[in-house]
Amino acid sequence: MPITLEPWQLFVICCAFGWVNKGSRLRRFREVYTEIPRKNGKSAISAGVALYCFACDNEFGAEVYSGATTEKQAWEVFRPARLMCKRTPMLTEAFGIEVNASNMNRPEDGARFEPLIGNPGDGSSPHCAVVDEYHEHATDALYTTMLTGMGARRQPLMWAITTAGYNIEGPCYDKRREVIEMLNGSVPNDELFGIIYTVDEGDDWTDPQVLEKANPNIGVSVYREFLLSQQQRAKNNARLANVFKTKHLNIWVSARSAYFNLVSWQSCEDKSLTLEQFEGQPCILAFDLARKLDMNSMARLYTREIDGKTHYYSV
Known part of the structure; x- marks a missing residue:
């Protein structure tokens, strides 16, 4: 079944791949950071980006990696990309892609696409590195190794896509701050593109109206009825509140569970x-x-x- 990109996905893709330097005609952005709640189509869009960089980006011997802290998470992007190739013979034939059990390659120029777990070392020369669920990374080892290894590529792409997390002292939250400072204009960075889908400061997380603000794929890959039920569970059980805020509203919190329901607490004021x-x-x-x-x-x-x-x- 073909994937129809939603407006928010089109915006990210068009900015990442359509914004080029006038002189060189190469892509402006080397880093793309997307922060979005769960079930909003992160893996599908990342798989498509990785496949494009692997086979269609005119980069000889492109190395593409799907990196994560665990094998299971690394396969969350590689698996749909591999499935896209297996179910689209025209794609594999047109670009000479060999689909193997744990990697894909193009014998014509030696390009390869494979999942990557943990710290890869300094031997790689990635053209595209997809870092999925960056909030789960305790250190920036994988991200930094991939980014610093891109020096030999003409227009490399560091593609980080994640949901909010609980570690506000970790590398993902640092990158989030960098994106916000760039968007605010306080720290310019012409090679960084960032977009964060969440609620605004002061919004009531128990209000059903905020669901659409944080979930651009609502009604497409995540259903409003599901989000409403999760919101109600979080309102009824304080231990579920922070999980709901983080996973479905993309709000960073410093603990996985709350001690009590702040809404009930505030009603006692x-x-x-x-x-x-x-x-x-x-x-x-x-x-x-x-x-x-x-x-x-x-x-x-x-x-x-x-x-x-x-x-x-x-x-």
């Missing part, structure tokens, strides 16, 4: 309370002291007995 109302009463002070890239915090807790029940006040 009483703006009329003041410290003077608790003057002379016992107070419990709680401190959270930062060790790394975190915030110091302090909270005051008071209690009152009302009708035989203990009420807690944090003022």
Whole structure:
């Protein structure tokens, strides 16, 4: 079945491959960073990009890699690309592609396309490197090795596509910051293209209206009914809230699960309370002291007995 690209996919592809330098006519962007929630067609678009660079990009002996931290993840891009070739004889015949069990190659010029796990070492000369789910990488070893190995290629492409994660001290979040700084114009980088699909700061993650903002493929590869059910589960169970935010709204969080439901917590707010109302009463002070890239915090807790029940006040 042919794949029809959605508008957001067309935009990314057209920018990545259609924006060229006037003099050399070679591609402007060497790095493409796409951050998007799960089930929005990441693997399919990445497989198509990798195949194009492997067979159609006029690069002699192109080396194309699908890199990830685990074999299973590396195959998430290579598998659909391999399947596309096996089911499209016209493609393999036109470009002389040999489809093997764990790699593909073109005997005519020695080009190859294969999955890559972990740190590949310094011997490769990639024309295109696809890094899938970059948020799972603890270090930037694979990304940096691929990027620094592209010096002998005319118009190499570093293609990173990922969902948000939990490690805000990892390489993916660093790259995200770099993209945001580039988009804001504070740190220019003419060779980096980045696009991030998420909700805006201040949006209510429990509002069904925000689902479409973060999921451009809603109704195509991910269904609205599924997202609504996941949203409702997250509202009902605080432990699922951060998973939903990260995987389906593309919001970075610092922990996989939350201790309690912040929506329920916020509904208890009483703006009329003041410290003077608790003057002379016992107070419990709680401190959270930062060790790394975190915030110091302090909270005051008071209690009152009302009708035989203990009420807690944090003022």
